[in-house]
Amino acid sequence: MTKYMAIVACVATIGVAAPGFAKTYDCKVDEAGSGDNKGIPPHIIVTDDNGKISVIDGLIQNTIGKPIAAQVETENAKRITYTWTLEQIKGDVSQRSASQIARLVFRLTYQKATGTAIASMKPVGYRNTFRAKGKCTVK
Structure with missing residues (x-):
C-alpha cells in the first residue's frame, strides 16, 4: 500500500513540472476524528489532472486495488471540496x-x-x- 501511494505521488509530482499537468493533494488526517472514528483512512491522495480527478487511500487500495474517480463539489478562492463514493463495501457486524x-x-x-x-x-x-x-501538501 505505501509503495503504491509513493508511486502515485511520484508520478503526480513529475507531472507538476510542466504547465497544465496534475495537481496532487497528499492529505494526512487524524484517525481518531469525531466519535472515535476509524472509518476514514488516515492517508488520502487526490489527483486533479486538468479536471480528471482520482482518489486513492487505504480502503480504496484494499477493496478496489487502484484509484477511483472523484468529483469537485465546490471550488472557490477559499476551498476546494472533492467527493467520491465506494459501493458495495462489506463490513462485519460483531454483535451478530x-x-x-x-x-x-x-x-x-x-x-x-x-x-x-x-x-x-x-x-x-x-x-x-x-x-x-x-x-494536505499540494504537489
Missing part, C-alpha cells in the same frame, strides 16, 4: 457475526489558505457521519 454491505460517501475539503483538510464519511442509510481533520 454477520456481514453487511454498505455504500460509503466521502468528502474531503482542502482550505487553500491554511492547508487544512477536513474529511468526512457517511454510510448511506445510517445516521452516522464520521469526521477527521488534518493537513
